[in-house]
Amino acid sequence: MGVSIKDVAKKAGVSVSTVSRVLNNGKYVTDETSEKVMKAVKLLGYRPNIIARGLRTKKTNSVGLIVPDITNEFFAKLAKTIEENLNNNNYSLLLCNSGENEDKERKYIKTLLDKFVDGIIFISSGYDQNMHLFPDDLPIIAIDRKPNAKRVNFISSENKKGGYLATKHLIENGCSKILMLKDRKAVSPMNARLEGYRDALREYNMLFDEDMIIESEVELEYVKEKILKIHKRLEFDGIFAGTDLLAIGAIKTLLKLGYKIPKDIQVIGFDNVLTSQYYNPGLTTIAQRLSEIGERSASLMVDLIENGVKNTESKSYFLPVELIKRDTTR
Amino acid sequence: MGVSIKDVAKKAGVSVSTVSRVLNNGKYVTDETSEKVMKAVKLLGYRPNIIARGLRTKKTNSVGLIVPDITNEFFAKLAKTIEENLNNNNYSLLLCNSGENEDKERKYIKTLLDKFVDGIIFISSGYDQNMHLFPDDLPIIAIDRKPNAKRVNFISSENKKGGYLATKHLIENGCSKILMLKDRKAVSPMNARLEGYRDALREYNMLFDEDMIIESEVELEYVKEKILKIHKRLEFDGIFAGTDLLAIGAIKTLLKLGYKIPKDIQVIGFDNVLTSQYYNPGLTTIAQRLSEIGERSASLMVDLIENGVKNTESKSYFLPVELIKRDTTR
Structure with missing residues (x-):
């Protein structure tokens, strides 16, 4: 970092402006000069100042x-x-x-804008x-x-279809009284999964019962408490x-209550997190194509940055989901 | 972002240099002028250019x-x-x-240096x-x-003590033939845990047997294969x-083979990941103080940056570990 142009x-x-020309575009420079400069760059371990370059190109990469x-x-898989x-x-x-916190989210957006x-x-x-x-x-x-508020590019999974496939799987394996255990947060994918659940019930002429929709925090203790209450009443x-964590919390509690899974109660999750594979019994679940969502987000972002596609031409993508059969359904 | 100074x-x-003075130090400016400038800053939503500021202060925050x-x-918990x-x-x-990949790690270090x-x-x-x-x-x-190669500040857990506590717990609960299931990567915390295992055996006058040290990739299929081979032979x-994932992989395989846990075989993990709590049976494990490691790393980093502490005065910190008793040990 101590090496300067x-x-x-x-x-x-050569002159400083010649070095700059070689590094920035290579115009009006002979091959010989260019070679001399690049040799010096390598020898000294010189790194062009990217902050200064950011000022010129208005890009921070x-x-x-x-x-x-x-x-x-x-989220970790997406981030990766x-x-x-x-x-x-x-x-x-x-x-x-953001920790699902409005103020923190706002502060982060501002920081990111400040960092250009x-x-x-x-x-x-x-x-x-x-x-x-x-x-x-x-x-x-x-x-x-x-x-909801603004048009933005949006990439997600076929959550509604996932809810439909999961519920249909339970029905076709003989379930007639199906709970939906839902994240308490009313985020759009959770609502779409609920829609899918209703669609499947409708298709098989089964009654939708508001009481069968159970909301819980996605935490073991909450789920446990919910299940302990419900199993007496319903x-x-x-x-x-x-989500898979809701499913696993429910299974753990039901097993302790003496139920057999999948004999007495069949359970299906959503997400196919690593734990659903490691769990005992292995959890039947709906898998999202997380790598594909991540790849597409990154490549769309590069495209938006480098080819200047506008947000007003925003698009939505919904990637396919898939049922993974393991040991918690028959 | 379109608003300029x-x-x-x-x-x-006022003049540009007056605005600059107000924003940068407030010297030689009357309160009245300062107020006028700050009002304009707020009204226009002006953000001082942090990239340009980085050039002056040589800090990128x-x-x-x-x-x-x-x-x-x-790692996700640490990152958070x-x-x-x-x-x-x-x-x-x-x-x-880095994906544990040497070339990627090198590339990342260079990128981070480029970004100052x-x-x-x-x-x-x-x-x-x-x-x-x-x-x-x-x-x-x-x-x-x-x-190994260089003196740096180092923050970690008492891994050796953790290995000792885990092994001692098994011995005191009646185990006399204890496998150590080890990550194949020879990273320092894993080696320290192995040392702790040896210390506990020595304390209880039990023989250390090289054959009882089993190495595996931290992946369900690998662990399964290892356990299937070993249970016939040892x-x-x-x-x-x-690690907990190694423990869970072993438990899943042993249960399928018909062993009862903890009746026939007792198992203890390391890390106390969320899954160890959710798992069925709940996994006894050694917990590290991850939040404290993260907090200390961040505050030490801020200190190093802002108070210029040198790497040559590097320090090591080892945070305490704790045994969490659940259902896989007696």
Whole structure:
């Protein structure tokens, strides 16, 4: 970091502006001069000042990513793929954890704008008013959760179809009283999964019963409490859980109560997190194509930045989902 | 982003240099002028150009974090706490996934240096030659895995003590033939846990047997294969697994083989990941103080950056571990 463009010029025996010309476009420079300069650059380990370059090109080659919680495997997998793909295109990733908190989300958006990121990819915490902080000319992509307030590019999964496939699977395996265990947060993918659940019931002429929709925080203790209450009050032989962690919390509690799974009660989750594979019994679930969502987000972002596609021409993509059969359904 | 310092000067009816003075130090400016300028700043939504400021102060207020894999809950939790604590001190986090790959790690270090981060926190992939890329005057903190090649600040857990506590717990609960299931990667915390295992055996006058040390990739299929081979060849009534995922992979396989846990075989893990709590049966494990490691890394980094503590005065911190008793040991 101590090496300056002057040192390079001196070493190569040329002027500073010649070095600059070689490094920036190579115009009006002979091959011989260019070679001399590049040799000096390598020898001295010179790195062109990217901050200064940022001032000229108005690009920082960094992209902000706002996620609710990086310790959630679902978001971590997205972050990993996005980071890898951006990095392959020479963009760095600024990571922000909003913690589903409106004020934090707002603060992060402002910080990212202050740092002049070239674009922002975000998983909304559902606070649509924060959307107005995004400048119109900044490339923005929302993933997983659809913001209502503003038109943005949106990439997600076929959540409704996933809910439908899960419920249909339970029905076809003999379930007639199916709970839906839902995340308490009314985010768009969870609502879409509920719609899919209703669609499947309708198709099989089964009654939709509001009482069978159970809302819970996605935490073991909450789920346990819910299930302990419900199993006394309601009869059910199947559970469609809106996330794998909800499913696993329910299974753990039901096993302790003496139920056999899948004999007495069948359970299906959503997301196909690593734990659903490691769990005992292995969890039947709906898998999203997380790598593909991440790849597509990154490549769309690079496209928006480099080819100046406008947010007003925003698009939505919904990637296919798939049922993974394991041991919690018959 | 379209608002410039010129617009602010015009609006406030003062010169550009007056605006600059108000924003940068407030010297030689009357309260009245200062108020006029700040009113214009707010009205126009002007943001001082942080890139340009970076050129002057040589600070970018960003810190790089290199982790092997952000989808590993252990690293994700560290990343989350580090990011939160840095953010509270107005630093942003550039996230890099090395994938335990030497070339990628090297590329990331170079990128972070190119971006003029104020410091780098990293979990080494074990390639000590990459350490030489770090400039001497850049604040560096290694977490979890101790690099050999160079003196750096190092923050980790009492891994040796953890291995000792885990093994002692198995011995005191009646185990006499204890396997250690170890990550194949020879990273420093895993070796320290093995040392702790040996210490406990020695204390109880039990023989250390090389054959009882089993190495595996931390992946379900690998662990399964290892256990299937071993259970035919070796007798054992306890397993100390170097990570929770190794433990869970072993349990899943042993249950399928018809063993009862903890009746026939007792198992203890390491890390206390979320899955160890959700798992069925709940996994006894050694917990690390991840939040504290993250907090301390962030605050030390801020200290190194802002108070110029040198790497040559590098320090090591080892945070306490704790045994969490659940259902896989008696």
